[in-house]
Amino acid sequence: MSIDALINKGCLQLNKEKPLPAERTVIVVGSARGGTSIAAGALFHLGVPMFSAGPPVFEDIHLSNAFEKADKKRYRSIIERFNAESVWAWKRPSNINYLAKVVKEVRNPIFVVMVRDAFAIGVRNSISMKSNAVKSMTEALMHQQKVMRFFNKNTHPILFCSVEKVKQYPDHFINSLVSFCELQPSQEQIEDAIHFIEPEPSEYLEASRINRSHGQIGGVRNGCIFGWAAWVYRDEPVTVELIKNGKVIDSTEATEWRDHGEGIKNKRNGYCGYRFNLALVNVEVGDTLHVKVKSDVRDLKNSPVTIKQEDLLNPKVQA
Helix, strand or coil: CCHHHHCCCCEEEECCCCCCCCCEEEEEECCCCCCHHHHHHHHHHCCCCCCCCCCCCCCCHHHHHHHHCCCHHHHHHHHHHHCCCCEEEEECHHHHHHHHHHHHHCCCEEEEEEECCHHHHHHHHHHHCCCCHHHHHHHHHHHHHHHHHHHHCCCCCEEEEEHHHHHHCHHHHHHHHHHHHCCCCCHHHHHHHHHHCCCCCHHHHHHCCCCCEEEEEEEEECCEEEEEEEECCCCCCCEEEEEECCEEEEEEECCEECHHHHHCCCCCCCEEEEEEEHHHCCCCCCCEEEEEECCCCCECECCCEECCHHHHCCCCCCC
């Protein structure tokens, strides 16, 4: 026996003694920030239909919302449409709260259960959601206990996966997923799924944080630097910071009217503009200025800017 057989590569298959039915539903289970996007993304790259789910979180919110609103007519209609495919997959971290109902509604469910270190979940939530890390760890442990209670009583096929081990052995995870779900992907799809798994995927980290903003520096003119900024997932106005040499030299709420701001997907209705009067903050020719939303980690688009002589002419605040 090779020593490789003694290595824990983080996948455990249970309750699968015979081939799966031709028609089946793959359900991904796990905590929020607990690795469900890895499993769902891998299934996506392996060619399993997931409908409106796509990068970077691979979550079909239509079916999830129907279940969470107990809209039986709607979720049955969606499932009927999805059943046009012989095999399809669905992921929702909160689905453990109504999984018993889901099991009764979908065809021949099989489960991919992602298990992640509760400390890692707590820290990720503190970074992405600005939540209390210890409270998040406690909630993650409670969620995992609920998952274990459900599957202790469940006889459906299950693939348990350790998120930490999945990142360490992505090839093994993808091969285990293909075997468990009885998929027939191309070699290209298998390679795409393996390459999809990254220790710290930047697209996911960017998309999954609550303090994600967007906006830009629109220009520097008449002694002012101006533009627009708004939260991606929140409706209240952002505070924009003007930074010189690593220090915040001015800040303001982005509440001015911008006609192009009407298309932004929040409730600001175009009131997302900001403006800084450079004459009030001791800015000189040659200074490099950064502009970012307070508590965000990234500068706005077009930041930084280096101030030129013509930028400071006729300094005045325009309406």
